[in-house]
Amino acid sequence: MLTFKIFFFLGTDAIQCISIGVQTKQISSSTSNTILKGNISNEVLNLLLKTVKSNNEELNILGRLNIFHRTDSVTLSMIKQYQLSQKENLPLNSIVCGPNERLAFLFANKYHNTWCSHNGIIVLWQRYAMIEHLVLSSCPTILRYGPQGLIAVGLITGHILIILNGEILSVNEAHTLSVTSLEWLYPLQQLISVSLDGRIIIHNLKSTVLEVKYSKLITVLNLPRNIRKSNSSIKYIGLTSLFVIKDRLIIGSEIGAIWIVTLPNLTITLLHYEIDCIETVAHISNYTIITTTSGKVCSFPNFFKNNSLILNNFCSLQY
Known part of the structure; x- marks a missing residue:
């Protein structure tokens, strides 16, 4: 009696490694120098010149602020000392x-x-x-x-x-x-x-x-119409400060209005308006300086034209 034995061999074949390649093809391009001919309008040139000038002016203005970052720019020294009674x-x-x-x-x-x-x-x-x-x-x-x-x-x-x-x-x-x-x-x-x-x-x-x-x-009638809250000629406005400039006065008020007053007839012209009470007004070296009760300091250069004081380049500081 013959006996047959059958053997099964199980095996695994290695999976072929898949590789992906990317081939770049160098694109050859030929460039040639070309010269574009055309005219630039005067408007464009003027705009460029104006922009450069404006940038230079801004740099000059910003450069003046550098002094405020210095610690040695302002020094205080005691001149006199007074002993007051307690x-x-x-x-x-x-x-x-x-x-x-x-x-x-x-x-x-x-x-x-x-x-x-x-x-x-x-x-x-x-x-x-x-x-x-x-x-x-x-x-x-x-x-x-x-x-x-x-x-x-x-x-x-x-x-x-x-x-x-x-x-x-x-x-x-x-x-x-x-x-x-x-x-x-x-x-x-x-x-x-x-x-x-x-x-x-x-x-x-x-x-x-x-x-x-x-x-x-001084009443509410001396205010512009857009900031009046009344048209009463008897509703006065409290005045808080005064400064004399030759034949003119600068006067501040409780409601924030500042007037220029001519002497001696006391003609009133509105000069500026703040939303806070004016504490003090001063005129130093052709600059008008005002302070408010909230701690705001404003200064602006000015000049006289046709007997009126004109303000320019308003600047303010809150402290």
């Missing part, structure tokens, strides 16, 4: 410089919610010595040294004091509300004042008493 109950409100090394220190509350019941203090110094200590019936708001040793002081009650050698010569009921700014008009014996009652008053100094020569009430 007995005053009111805070030091302002310091005013006068001729012949005179100084006035005003102790007062700057803001009042009700009628002022304080006794304001003015301390007068000359060089390094205190020469006068004046106690007033209310808080002083502004002081200006005048001709022949005279001093004009505005009070929060609207009165203006004329002082000479530490003696109050006269008390003048000039305004119904706080006197916010005073300036002497040279060489005339005149004093100009503005107040929260909206009035600009030019006073003549007769002996020791102030007499009203010109007066102007």
